Amino acid sequence: MLAVHEDRLASAVARLGSENAFEVLARARQLEAAGRRVVHMEIGEPDFDTPEHIKKAAIDALYGNHTHYSPSNGLLSLRETIAEYASRFRGIDPAWHADNVVISPGAKPIIWNILSALLDPGDDFVYFDPAYPAYASAASYLQANVHAIPLLESRNWRMDLDELERRVSAKTKAVVINSPHNPTGGVLTRGDLERIAELAVRHDFLVIADEIYSRNFYLDAAYVSIAALPGMRERTIVVDGFSKAYAMTGWRLGYAVAPERIAKTVALFNNNTFSCVATFVQMAGIAALKGTDEPVLRMNEIFRQRRDRLVEGLNAIANVSCTLPEGAFYAFPNVSAITHDDKALAKFLLEEGGVACGGGSSFGKAGKGYLRFSYAASLEDIDWALDSIAKTLPKFKG
Numbered sequence: 405m406l407a408v409h410e411d412r413l414a415s416a417v418a419r420l421g422s423e424n425a426f427e428v429l430a431r432a433r434q435l436e437a438a439g440r441r442v443v444h445m446e447i448g449e450p451d452f453d454t455p456e457h458i459k460k461a462a463i464d465a466l467y468g469n470h471t472h473y474s475p476s477n478g479l480l481s482l483r484e485t486i487a488e489y490a491s492r493f494r495g496i497d498p499a500w501h502a503d504n505v506v507i508s509p510g511a512k513p514i515i516w517n518i519l520s521a522l523l524d525p526g527d528d529f530v531y532f533d534p535a536y537p538a539y540a541s542a543a544s545y546l547q548a549n550v551h552a553i554p555l556l557e558s559r560n561w562r563m564d565l566d567e568l569e570r571r572v573s574a575k576t577k578a579v580v581i582n583s584p585h586n587p588t589g590g591v592l593t594r595g596d597l598e599r600i601a602e603l604a605v606r607h608d609f610l611v612i613a614d615e616i617y618s619r620n621f622y623l624d625a626a627y628v629s630i631a632a633l634p635g636m637r638e639r640t641i642v643v644d645g646f647s648k649a650y651a652m653t654g655w656r657l658g659y660a661v662a663p664e665r666i667a668k669t670v671a672l673f674n675n676n677t678f679s680c681v682a683t684f685v686q687m688a689g690i691a692a693l694k695g696t697d698e699p700v701l702r703m704n705e706i707f708r709q710r711r712d713r714l715v716e717g718l719n720a721i722a723n724v725s726c727t728l729p730e731g732a733f734y735a736f737p738n739v740s741a742i743t744h745d746d747k748a749l750a751k752f753l754l755e756e757g758g759v760a761c762g763g764g765s766s767f768g769k770a771g772k773g774y775l776r777f778s779y780a781a782s783l784e785d786i787d788w789a790l791d792s793i794a795k796t797l798p799k800f801k802g
């Protein structure tokens with residue numbers, strides 16, 4: 405906790421969370437600089453290069469002098485492209501149009517701006533635990549009443565829907581869901597989504613569906629978005645972006661698709677903060693969505709192979725058990741038979757074993773006793789990491 409008053413910082417700063425993965429990455433880089441081998445499984449970004457046709461579109465846009473400000477809600481041509489893609493991919497009828505779309509520098513800032521547009525102090529806001537830290541950080545900063553619904557390992561990391569039903573009421577402003585899920589790789593079933601949708605209609609709350617991993621999906625069935633279910637087009641805000649599907653984390657390009665009035669208000673927050681997203685980056689986004697899908701499918705096939713190797717390897721290590729992730733690129737093994745101090749164990753694995761990963765409790769209380777591994781590492785690195793984990797774990801004195 406910061407000594408905020410002594411530093412003359414706003415007391416509200418104490419309500420902010422942060423993403424621990426960036427701290428682990430910084431320490432891992434120090435060890436590498438000192439000559440140590442480190443396998444990076446801490447940070448949530450694909451290790452692939454951005455596909456060629458996307459890079460070329462950005463270079464062409466730069467040389468075409470698309471280097472000026474653009475509208476706060478994004479270029480019309482990109483918003484039209486996203487409206488068409490997002491409606492087709494999710495089967496939205498009637499289709500979304502450009503005014504439903506708002507562009508941002510990555511999905512993370514748009515989560516902040518969506519919650520800023522929706523939450524008054526004291527509003528009931530429901531999310532889930534474990535979770536990507538951005539939702540609770542923004543909602544707490546905004547002084548909402550924040551409630552976390554546990555995700556259950558026994559349900560392959562899907563929400564405890566009975567608990568959700570008990571928790572929501574006419575006072576609930578918004579519920580956020582994330583499928584596929586960071587940090588566990590869990591995927592909500594159509595039945596889960598139907599039940600959440602039924603509650604949303606009954607209690608008249610909004611659903612923020614963080615679908616940033618909707619293209620990192622390993623089930624043979626088609627991806628289901630809650631926005632496509634009856635009564636949900638008008639009460640769902642979809643969060644998506646280019647970071648994960650197209651290996652574009654450093655480009656900073658994301659978006660939301662929302663009912664028009666909400667989209668307009670989110671754009672007002674864009675206007676007040678970053679003004680607009682780099683114009684040539686937006687033009688690269690058009691190329692990503694209009695160009696060949698082959699790189700996305702190829703990267704996913706490689707992720708699937710890595711997932712299988714990592715999860716099988718983790719389950720072969722004594723006192724470790726891991727569910728099979730159905731999406732995203734994270735494995736979330738249970739190490740509670742070794743320790744509940746997952747952060748200390750993650751630190752030990754990095755310092756002693758050269759394997760960088762995250763402690764599950766960085767994602768909330770329900771993550772205590774788990775580790776998060778991002779399998780954005782080569783099969784060779786995964787094999788090396790598994791071998792090192794197996795040798796290092798028995799030396800841990802928790």
Ligand SMILES: Cc1ncc(COP(=O)(O)O)c(C=O)c1O
Nearest residue numbers: 448510511512536586645647658
């Ligand atoms: C669940 C989830 N949502 C949103 C984001 C934000 O992604 P970006 O800001 O790179 O678009 C991430 C990144 O890790 C994530 O895991």
